[in-house]
Amino acid sequence: MxxxxxxxxxxxxxxxxxxxxxxxxxxxxxxxxxxxxxxxxxxxxxxxxxxxxxxxxxxxxxxxxxxxxxxxxxxxxxxCPASFNTAMEVSHQRKRVIHVSTGSKALDVILGGGICSMSLTEAYGEFRCGKTQMAHTMCVVAQLPREMGGAEGKAAYIDTEGTFRPDRIRAIAERFGVDPEQALENIIVARAYNSEHQYELIQKVEQSCAEEKGVYKLLVVDSIMALFRVDYSGRGELSERQQKLNIMLARLARLSEQFNVAVFLTNQVQADPGASMMFAAADKKPVGGHILAHASATRIFLRKGRGEERVAKLLDSPDMAEKEASYQITEGGISDLTS
Ligand SMILES: Nc1ncnc2c1ncn2[C@@H]1O[C@H](COP(=O)(O)OP(=O)(O)OP(=O)(O)O)[C@@H](O)[C@H]1O
Incomplete structure (x- = not known):
């Protein structure tokens, strides 16, 4: 099993x-x-x-x-009386947690079955490592039956960089044998133009989750930090940025727990001057600082490997060991490496 x-x-x-x-x-x-x-x-x-x-x-x-x-x-x-539960009751509640496959079985294995609901998962890495492609793939996979790694639900997508592409959804749907038009109908998409707008859109998703109970299973924010970096560019604005970011992340965490939704955040990297010169991959660190590091229950670092190979490293997880897995980007989305 x-x-x-x-x-x-x-x-x-x-x-x-x-x-x-x-x-x-x-x-x-x-x-x-x-x-x-x-x-x-x-x-x-x-x-x-x-x-x-x-x-x-x-x-x-x-x-x-x-x-x-x-x-x-x-x-x-x-x-809803606030009280303690026995660990056994918590264990029973945890059975509600659903997993959405990333499209790559190797990556799902290191994640314990895919990205899970009731918490935030962050994938960070340099450009072209496949963050947006992974987000697109999961929007289709979330609609699939459970035995196919899906969650039998709809997806919401907050696009902060203008990179959502319906054609990619069509191609990915075809790979999984899903009607492409139906797949598109099951994804709601909004373009966010600034960090305040991004917050309002998260609030709207929360309202949709409350109105259509149990329907939405995945929320993507691609990417979580891009607009914050534009809106708060000076060093003097950093503390206000982190304060606002904290409020947004708390809201996302509440949404994921209340509505049993898997929240997938993509994130950019910046050079880490303090990193060891011996490890090329270690010289990049995710933006967002400690606030984002603490809010993301699961963090995955994505990087380019040789040729078409991409490598995902699970760096922070409450219940899985740190491990690496290879994947590739295909016309049908993220998949296992074939050669
Ligand atoms: N239809 C496709 N078939 C195969 N590969 C594709 C296809 N579409 C995009 N790609 C590949 O996906 C990569 C881009 O991935 P993606 O947009 O997910 O990157 P990203 O990590 O989100 O980068 P950025 O930080 O620039 O947004 C490119 O290498 C591109 O060649």
């Missing part, structure tokens, strides 16, 4: 539903429709999200007083 199959057993539809207590439920606990609308407008669509937001941030919503926020928190706690 592959690691992916091992995780994908007996979670009932009712248990899956528990993840998605819509905020409308709060009406039965004394919260008015007008306030629920305000929460929704702020991107808070589930009772869990109410719990995840701090009182301080809820108070920033126009018209929300201390008393109102207290009442809201109380109502949310009644519906």
């Amino acid at each position: 592959s690691p992916a199959e091992e995780f994908q057993d007996d979670i009932s539809a009712e248990e899956e539903e528990e993840l998605f207590y819509d905020i409308d439920e709060l009406q039965n606990h004394g919260i008015g429709q007008a306030d629920i609308q305000k929460l929704r407008a702020a991107g808070i669509c589930t009772v869990t999200a109410v719990q995840m937001w701090t009182r301080r941030n809820l108070l920033k919503i126009k018209g929300f007083s201390e008393a109102k926020v207290d009442k809201l928190k109380e109502a949310a706690t009644k519906l």
Whole structure:
């Protein structure tokens, strides 16, 4: 049994539903429709999200007083009591985790079955190493049945560099025997123009996940840092950039946990002057600093190998060892190396 199959057993539809207590439920606990609308407008669509937001941030919503926020928190706690679980219960909840294949079996093996839901996965590397191609491949694979490494869901794609190509989706769909037009219908795409817009789009995906429960299984942000680097270019702006980035990553992490979505972030590299001269690959480090390093549960470093070969190195994972795997980029997307 592959690691992916091992995780994908007996979670009932009712248990899956528990993840998605819509905020409308709060009406039965004394919260008015007008306030629920305000929460929704702020991107808070589930009772869990109410719990995840701090009182301080809820108070920033126009018209929300201390008393109102207290009442809201109380109502949310009644519906989803915050308490400890046994490790066995956590183990059962972890069975909800789904894996989306990257398109390369060798790479899936080192990842434990593909990239997983409920956390953030970051792939970084120099230009042309296949980050965008991997993102395109997974948008198609996410739609496939579980036994094919898919998640039987739709994908959302936030494109910050203008590199999303429907034609690549068509070609990848053909490789997997999926109707290309249907594959395109199952992917929602938005072009982000600045880092604030990128944040708003993430909020929109959150709303789509709440409205169409259990439908979206993959969210791609290609790339997570590009617009931040444009918007905050001076050294003096670095601390503000990291603060804003932190807020965005926290939101992405909440989205992935609440809605059981696999979040795939691509990232650029920069020269690392402190790296050893002996290892050519080690002289590049991902941008985004410690904030991004901590937020990404899984980090994969992609680099070019010999000829068509590309190499992925798993560098940070909560449950898998550091290992390397080779892959290639083909007309049908990311795949195993053939020669
Ligand atoms: N249809 C195709 N068939 C085979 N290889 C392709 C195809 N389309 C693109 N490629 C290859 O994919 C590589 C580009 O990959 P990709 O766009 O994913 O890079 P990237 O890591 O996202 O780089 P960047 O940082 O510049 O965005 C190029 O080497 C290109 O030749």
